[in-house]
Amino acid sequence: MKIQSSILVSIVLVLQLLLKANSLTVFDITKYGATPDRDISEALLKAWNDAIASTTASQVLIPEGNWTLSQVRMLGRNKAPINLEIKGYLKAYPELDKLPDKDGQWITINYVDSLTISGGGVLDGQGQEAWKANHCNNKNKTCPKLPINLSLNFITNSIIRDITTKDSKNWHANCISSLNVTFQRFTVSAPGDSVNTDGLHIARGNSIKVLDSVIGTGDDCISMGDELSDVLIKNVTCGPGHGISIGSLGKNVNEKRVYWIRVEECTFINTQNGIRIKTWASEPGTITISDLHFNNLSMVNAANPVVFDQKYCPSNLCSLDKPSLIQISDVEINNVTGTSSTSDVMAFICSEAKPCQNIRIGNIDLKYIGEKPAPTTTKCENIMPIFSGTQNPPVCSDLPPLVHSHP
Ligand SMILES: *[C@@H]1O[C@H](CO)[C@@H](O)[C@H](O)[C@H]1NC(C)=O
Numbered sequence: 001m002k003i004q005s006s007i008l009v010s011i012v013l014v015l016q017l018l019l020k021a022n023s024l025t026v027f028d029i030t031k032y033g034a035t036p037d038r039d040i041s042e043a044l045l046k047a048w049n050d051a052i053a054s055t056t057a058s059q060v061l062i063p064e065g066n067w068t069l070s071q072v073r074m075l076g077r078n079k080a081p082i083n084l085e086i087k088g089y090l091k092a093y094p095e096l097d098k099l100p101d102k103d104g105q106w107i108t109i110n111y112v113d114s115l116t117i118s119g120g121g122v123l124d125g126q127g128q129e130a131w132k133a134n135h136c137n138n139k140n141k142t143c144p145k146l147p148i149n150l151s152l153n154f155i156t157n158s159i160i161r162d163i164t165t166k167d168s169k170n171w172h173a174n175c176i177s178s179l180n181v182t183f184q185r186f187t188v189s190a191p192g193d194s195v196n197t198d199g200l201h202i203a204r205g206n207s208i209k210v211l212d213s214v215i216g217t218g219d220d221c222i223s224m225g226d227e228l229s230d231v232l233i234k235n236v237t238c239g240p241g242h243g244i245s246i247g248s249l250g251k252n253v254n255e256k257r258v259y260w261i262r263v264e265e266c267t268f269i270n271t272q273n274g275i276r277i278k279t280w281a282s283e284p285g286t287i288t289i290s291d292l293h294f295n296n297l298s299m300v301n302a303a304n305p306v307v308f309d310q311k312y313c314p315s316n317l318c319s320l321d322k323p324s325l326i327q328i329s330d331v332e333i334n335n336v337t338g339t340s341s342t343s344d345v346m347a348f349i350c351s352e353a354k355p356c357q358n359i360r361i362g363n364i365d366l367k368y369i370g371e372k373p374a375p376t377t378t379k380c381e382n383i384m385p386i387f388s389g390t391q392n393p394p395v396c397s398d399l400p401p402l403v404h405s406h407p
């Protein structure tokens, strides 16, 4: 009898434990005073801080509906996994001066492990006013710094899925100093003429994935900065936008190397570029960019499907006196097909000081569909690619032929 009851007690205890493991403590912002007619930042932060303190898995819930958020900084360190469930439509104030911290971003999340952001919601940065105010270019030091929509820093083992970011005032999202972060079905939408609105900027990270996403914006769909490795970008549709890029790099002598980057099964529609590597001339950076794999890329009316630009100079105001000191090496470009709106379908402008090394190019089939008839060409400088498979158009055919000496 005694044994039976202790077995019963054990079963009940185990059941309770199982239930606890599966139950998520929900911190709903409406329970913290959020109402649709005013700024939810305080309520959101209170809900977040309770989630941070929770010792069991929890959820911060932004329910369906329209919400206004001035700005929020959500910091770790959390004790248990957190799900930020955004079901609603979150709007920023259109006026920049309504940002409480003018130097801050719109939504910042720092120092969190095991975070999932999901819910199908929209982050609407209300960028239209800000783009008008932005006359920035690389030489204009007086331009205002605009907020990034979603700024993720020092994030580990996390997933951002089924979220849309729309009309950000600056970069839509950045992911800096982070480890093992996956963006999946991450939608970015902003007009093609919006200013400097990179879709997703990734830097100083390791093991970052961007999967199954549609990114349309006014600048790079995805840009990658320095100190970055093990990036997989797969099944991403980019357009409008400037393509998927590594760089620009070289301006800073403290930059660290970029390696093991894969871009696969991506489609570029009406973009200014497909894949692009940008490094500055006459600048001190000396890192290597290596182990790059660009596979199965499809171009639909993309202006420059493949570009290595080691004389990167966006506003024509830079010095090209000295070559870039950045080394690009060990690159695979395989199966790039479709249409280009410019006749220079590919350009490999490598540095005279650091010619590109071990560049393998296979199965290229790109057709020029621009209005003016022109022969399809590729520009090549300081590169000696290793070819395989189809080369349509002939890649680097303007290079001097290899001289085989037979003494
Ligand atoms: C949210 O705002 C949009 C317009 O921006 C409106 O169409 C929609 O009905 C609103 N939804 C709710 C739940 O109030």
Ligand SMILES: *[C@@H]1O[C@H](CO)[C@@H](O)[C@H](O)[C@H]1NC(C)=O
Binding pocket: 092, 105, 106, 122, 123, 124, 125, 126, 127, 147, 148, 149, 150, 164, 165, 166, 167, 168, 169, 170, 172
């Ligand atoms: C934040 O992201 C949304 C997209 O969800 C975007 O519309 C909005 O402009 C961004 N806000 C800011 C302040 O950058």
Ligand SMILES: *[C@@H]1O[C@H](CO)[C@@H](O)[C@H](O)[C@H]1NC(C)=O
Binding pocket: 133, 134, 135, 136, 140, 141, 142, 143, 144
């Ligand atoms: C630089 O930016 C400021 C502020 O946006 C603007 O007033 C100024 O006209 C810009 N200058 C140039 C040369 O673009």
Ligand SMILES: *[C@@H]1O[C@H](CO)[C@@H](O)[C@H](O)[C@H]1NC(C)=O
Binding pocket: 114, 115, 156, 157, 158, 159, 180
């Ligand atoms: C990476 O993060 C995911 C999502 O949190 C997790 O399931 C996975 O175990 C992590 N991988 C490693 C190697 O820690």
Ligand SMILES: *[C@@H]1O[C@H](CO)[C@@H](O)[C@H](O)[C@H]1NC(C)=O
Binding pocket: 185, 211, 212, 213, 214, 235
């Ligand atoms: C690619 O991404 C799109 C957009 O998210 C998705 O609908 C599709 O199922 C994905 N394809 C694969 C093979 O996963």
Ligand SMILES: *[C@@H]1O[C@H](CO)[C@@H](O)[C@H](O)[C@H]1NC(C)=O
Binding pocket: 265, 266, 295, 296, 297, 298, 335
């Ligand atoms: C080339 O890539 C396309 C996707 O862009 C894919 O559908 C096709 O199967 C690939 N071909 C080969 C031979 O790998």
Ligand SMILES: *[C@@H]1O[C@H](CO)[C@@H](O)[C@H](O)[C@H]1NC(C)=O
Binding pocket: 264, 265, 295, 296, 335
């Ligand atoms: C490219 O596509 C082919 C055909 O679908 C597939 O077999 C191959 O694994 C793909 N390669 C990469 C690196 O995704």
